[in-house]
Amino acid sequence: MLVVSDLDGTLLDHHTYSFEPAKQALTELAHRNIPVVLNTSKTRTELVQILSDLQLTTPYIVENGSAIYSADGQQCDVLGKPREVLLKALDQAREQGFSFQSYRDFGLAGVIEHTGLDQAAAEASLAREFTEPLIWKGSAKQRSSFVHWIQAQGLQCLEGGRFLHVMGRCDKGVAMQRLIKTYYPENEGPVVALGDSDNDTAMLARANIAVCIRPASGERLAPATRGTIIHTEAFGPEGWAEALNDILKNR
Template sequence: MPTLQQPLMIVTDLDGSLLDHHSYSWDPAEEWLEQLQQHQIPLVICSSKTAAEILPLQKKLGITGAPFIAENGALIQLDPSERIRLPADSADYETLCHRLSLLQSRYRFTGFHNFTDREVSAMTGLSEADAALSRQRDASEVLVWRDSEEAFASFHSELTQHNLTLTQGGRFWHVMPAGSGKGEALRWLLSQQSGEPRVTIGLGDGPNDAPMLDAVDYAVVIKGYSKTPVRLTRQDLKHIYHTAHYGPEGWCEGLDYFLT
């Protein structure tokens, strides 16, 4: 088991993990967050949220300037001056939305760029100001699917022809460049780290977290609300823990399990 005295890195999803699925509060995790700061253990956010959403959250958490992974791994910020899309040659958000608009004549779906801030707020429970930040996207689009399962399979196939892929988050589907994802982004980020390698503990609750949880040394699968289970490919079961609690309570439970 890892210890707080080792060089560690905590990699965390936000919604439904560090943040409560309904209230977006992290109050139950305050004690652990303080411990991580006291031991100078980096906290790397790996989320479906946008960079515009993560930056003010980092400030509130006291980790301003730390690297983070946004938009399910389609965007990585190494430091305040360096932000990259993954893969590096992937299309920007405007181009991605244009490609999706060409498919809307054959499939019934709505993207975040089609909604207003008020509509996104009503769907997510975010304030209108925070909903506006969620719509400031750089590399991926969020979809509300309104068509059949059969049409969805065809839609997925067509996206592949455009070098795009789909991943399921806690609430919505996300269209991303092929070759991106939380696992790919985390492995790339770790390859850029200098100095002594850190033992990584990852925490997530949704199907889109599975690649990230497969890429860390120790994985905490937080009990979630998604109907789709979190399926990991790794076989080292002693390095995987499934929590009994949701959200930040489960987040603390996972760190308690591996670090105390």
């Protein structure tokens, strides 16, 4: 068995970023030698501290499937596009009249305001390598045009829990499959994936057991998968623990 998890709104509380309610389940997974792999929109810099806090020593996926890092961070398999390419495209998008604010515009103070992170965590979040999160400022019709324009540049927009992410054509599902093939080729048990946002659907669709954490806002996910789908009643880490405890009881 292998557990692959999103962070914000899933293993971490959407508002406080706490994982306290999931600690017991994490301990039980470690006791059973079941790996927990993080698959997140966060940056590599953010993951270094979070992995330490969670006491995880597993490979991980950053920035919505853009890159896979070995547990020690020394090996990197890049699937996405460099941030410089994205920023150039966004400059051109502004020239086309599209209205948005991205991380580059926010600066440190803006990231703190929009995310609720403390200064150190916000600085780590700004260390983007492969994605550019943004907040849309135009109409819904203009947003649709923007998404199509970005696609025409060979890129994509992916909806997360807080931001619209501009990135290369990769996703959490493809990255998860590649990570398993590279680091866990002998895994014979089910792959359990947990997520709460649209950017998690590709990962959930490729899992044997897809755990759809009740989202802090918006509709529940409905991934297209042949596997088992579990919808939690609780939010965030409470829902994470709820689902994993039930799954472990049946093993």
